[in-house]
Amino acid sequence: MPPPKAAVHPDLESVLVSSARIKRRIKEMGREIKRVYGRDEFTVISIINGAIMFTADLLREIENPVRLDCIRISSYRNETKSLGTPQLIHSLTLDIAGRDVLLIDDILDTGKTLLLVTELIRKLKPASLRTCVLLDKKGRREVNFEADFVGFKIPDKFVVGYGLDFAERYRNLPAIGVLKPARQNPPARA
Ligand code: IMP
Numbered sequence: 001m002p003p004p005k006a007a008v009h010p011d012l013e014s015v016l017v018s019s020a021r022i023k024r025r026i027k028e029m030g031r032e033i034k035r036v037y038g039r040d041e042f043t044v045i046s047i048i049n050g051a052i053m054f055t056a057d058l059l060r061e062i063e064n065p066v067r068l069d070c071i072r073i074s075s076y077r078n079e080t081k082s083l084g085t086p087q088l089i090h091s092l093t094l095d096i097a098g099r100d101v102l103l104i105d106d107i108l109d110t111g112k113t114l115l116l117v118t119e120l121i122r123k124l125k126p127a128s129l130r131t132c133v134l135l136d137k138k139g140r141r142e143v144n145f146e147a148d149f150v151g152f153k154i155p156d157k158f159v160v161g162y163g164l165d166f167a168e169r170y171r172n173l174p175a176i177g178v179l180k181p182a183r184q185n186p187p188a189r190a
């Protein structure tokens, strides 16, 4: 008999997307993206920190010439819920005028972050702009926004792992899971 599978993390109530499913879906997403861009070069903008793991793995599935830049958006969350308006705190270094841009985030929730960032990017006059998210919590949308590439549609649960955090923790988990309610209290020292 094989040994029992080690739990991903004791603070998780359940695993929503296993690391094997993430890997499989990212390979498919690489193919979906290549179908749209052909062999052309494009510029990837990754919203950090959350999209770090997803961006790193997705880019390894794509052979096109790519340029990579990152953008940082201030956290406007009270740990598990969105509170206000997201703010840009670190902007781009690459020139994206006339370039094909693929914007990557970890999760599309209320939609406010991607709406803000796409508005900022459009002002820089890219040739085209598409968006790609690993997770889509469609039921939580507060603004009218849909991504061009979506990894998984998920229910309205607060999830961590594979780049997603709770108070900056759990980003390094290889799978995506739902945090136990007892763990959804801010730690004494963030
Ligand atoms: P939106 O602006 O509400 O669409 O939220 C997008 C940002 O909120 C994402 O980039 C995440 O950083 C964060 N976020 C939304 N839902 C979750 C979640 O379930 N777990 C962790 N972070 C989340």
Ligand code: MG
Residues within 6 Å of the ligand: 047, 048, 049, 050, 051, 106
């Ligand atoms: Mg984020």
